[in-house]
Amino acid sequence: MTQRLDEARAALRKTFGYDDFRPGQAEVIEAVLDGTDVFAVMPTGSGKSMTYQLPALIDPRLTVVVSPLIALMHDQVQQMRGFGVAAATLNSSVPEAESRQTWQAIRSGDLRLLFVSPERLLMEGCMEALRGAGVGRLAVDEAHCVSQWGHDFRPEYREIARAREALGSVQTLALTATADAATRAEIAERLFPAERPARTFVHSFDRPNIGLTFAAKDNPTRQIERFLRHRRSESGIVYCSSRKRTEQLAESLSKDGFRALPYHAGLDQRTRMKNQDTFLQEDGIVMTATVAFGMGINKPDVRFVCHADMPTNVEGYYQEIGRAGRDGLPADTLTLYGLDDMALRRRQIDEKDVPDERRRVERRKLEAMIALCEGAACRRQSLLAYFGEASGACGRCDLCRGGVTLVDGTVAAQKVLSAIVRTGQRFGAAYVCDVVGGKESEAIRRNGHAALKTFGVGADKPVAAWRAILRQLFAAGAVAENDDGYGGLTMTEKGEAILFGRETVALRPDPEPREAEPRGRRRNAAAGAGTDLDLSEGDEALFQHLRGLRASIARTEGIAAFMVFPDRTLIEMAKSKPVDLWALRSVHGVGERKREAYGERFVGAIAEFLAGDARRGSGTA
Structure with a gap:
């Protein structure tokens, strides 16, 4: 097998111009060349696609690649053709004449890589025709789409196992960058028969070239503009939770001198594709987008990813920040979060029409995301621990740079909880913080709450500090939204235990976030690059x-x-x-x-x- 791996290394140099494999690639490629089924979990930027591209150059038989997005397939085909590799795609956007040419190339044996959507693969006659042409390998890209526990579930991916059998039980390679233990187990069960288990490779989830910064929301637009101010010549993505917000933020950033463009499913296709092409073809573009943008973007030099709103779960967050720094050079991230985000995400889960088991899993995933936001330990350490990987402190995230020491917050928590109870457990966060801080608004006077014993008990702290304390109590499960549908807060059993002294609570102070030093062209910090790129x-x-x-x-x-x-x-x-x-x-x-x-x-x-x-x-x- 060493000889075939040497062949692959020579093709890597000749076709792609790379001297050697990236860490983890060689063992996966060797297993693929050996003809075994393979399940590989490799982080974005580790060169997953090379594990089926190189074998396709060495083995003359056709490799069929299942991909979830048309834009991704289009980019991959263009890229392969740019390297001189015979590649094509079959999906709903391909004109009939081009499809006929592709089928002719398949039948003649001239095609090495065929990228196909799962829907097209499963169409009547397609699998039979491919089997007749002698498919040698089936590669399932973005394999987490198979799992209902994955963050990007696609029902049609469940049928890929049927396609594999129809193709003659061909060698199968499943690839993903993001999968926790439950997701990995379901992928293996769905794609690989028990009597023929795949060789599984789970590589490190660590992306040491990506800097991690989190900040509680204050003025999100201003916070994002401050983060971007030294990055005007670089390209990046700002994720927003709504279509309206992507357009508002793009407009605001444009007024501030950035080249910002919106992207969401509600835009007409022409505008959406024009904005995407501009992002791909030019430098210094900020794309403000919903999470629909990114999976199909094969752009290695994205230098930053921001989240204007808290992500739904850790897998989605990891997948999204993974779109930065795929070239191995330094990239930065900023994630903004607030109590409103947490409440919205919980409400969305509670309102879903899903089985109770699914709801419980989604709640656990959300709690893990909230814990990552509110944590006091190294961000990278916490992120890797979620995926079952141990590591030391990174020394580069916002917490490692600034340091956070938890303090006994029981007395402060009791003041907030008392205010919630004494105001009837029906008011939102801003109102409760005003009561504790002693801000006598018209509503507080009208409700007679200025006369409460808790009014002004926290006047020694700014309102922002009380918002941070209340947010952490919400994250800890001591406070929840009530059922009135208007965002009012209520105390939970845990909150009651804190209020009456049966439990204590440790809180983190909310210092100003320490922004990563703008890297500009300071690229030699890219871990593992092995060369001075300054x-x-x-x-x-x-x-x-x-x-x-x-x-x-x-x-x-x-x-x-x-x-x-x-x-x-x-x-x-x-x-x-x-x-x-x-x-x-x-x-x-x-x-x-x-x-x-x-x-x-x-x-x-x-x-x-x-x-x-x-x-x-x-x-x-």
Whole structure:
């Protein structure tokens, strides 16, 4: 098998321009080449797709890849064709003439990779025709869609096992970046028969190049603008919980000088696709989007991901932040959360028409997300622990940088709980905090609550501090929404135990969040990169010059910018400054096909830039 792995390594260098496998790739690829069924859980950015792409280059039989999104399939086909690999897709958006050409290539044995939606694969006649053409391998991408416990369940994925049997029980490879133990168990049960279990690889969920920052909501738009202010030349995603909010935030960021575009399912298809293409083809774009955006975006140089609202669960959060830094270079995240988010998410779960078991699982997942937001320990340590992985403190998240020490918050909690009870357990958070803080609003005067013993007992703290205490009590289950449907708060049994001194409660102070230092071009911090990717001022100018050339080519060809060359390749060009095609061979990410297609233009641009530098240095015009 070593010989076949050496073949794969040679194809990696020749086709993709990479010197060696990323950590964890080799053992999965070796198992695939050995013909066994494989189930691989690998983090985003680890090169999952290479585990079926490379075997398809070595094995002449057709590899069928099941993918959940048309946009993702389209990007993957374009990317493979850019590397000179025979690839095509079958889905509802493909014109009939193109489908006929694809089937002709399948029957003639010329096609190596076929990307197909599960609905198309399961259509009458499709599986039989593919079996007749001699499919050698079935790869199930985004395999968490199989599981009802996964964060992105697709009912049609449940039928893939039937397709596998119809294809002749072909070798099957299942891939996902996000799956806890329950989700992994269901994927294995659904896709692989008990008598033929798959070899399972669960690699580290750690993404050390991604910085994690959480902050309680104050003014979300202002907080996001502050986070982005040093990132105007970089691309990123801001996730919002509603369509309306994506448009409002895009408008606000645009007024503040950012190139911001909205994306949600309610936009007309032309606008949605135009905005997506702009994000892919150009640099410095901020996409404000619902969570529908991202799974189909194969863009490696997303430098930041923000959540304007608290995610629903940890798996979804991990999947979404995983869209940043897929090139292995440093990326940052910011997650905003508040009591309203927590209450909304709980209400959404309670109102779902689902079995009780499902509701209980979703509640547990939400509680884990809330605990991640409100935690006092290292964010990365807590995140990895959720997936069953032990780790030390990262030293880079907001809590590691700032440090948080829990304090006895029992007395403060009792003041808040007393105010909730004495006001009748029917008012919302803002009202309760005003009572505790001694803010005599018209409503408080009208209700006679200024005369309560608890009115003003917390005047020594700002209202924001009481909001933080109340939010943490809600997160801890001491406070809940009542049943009136208007957001009023009530005390739970746990809250009663705290109020009457039977339990104590530890709370974290709510310091100003320490924002990650803007990285700009400070890329040598990327863990595991193995090379110094820091850029001098002159190299930075050349990097931006090459970015401009890349954007021009991408617009002309109608492809994503990274399909020309990713950022990491341009960074290495800016550092090594190859001025001929031979020197370009040693640059990371430059395979034969890319060198033939774009090499002359890039080495020419580098030579032109260096000549201009020389003229400027000598003082000539």
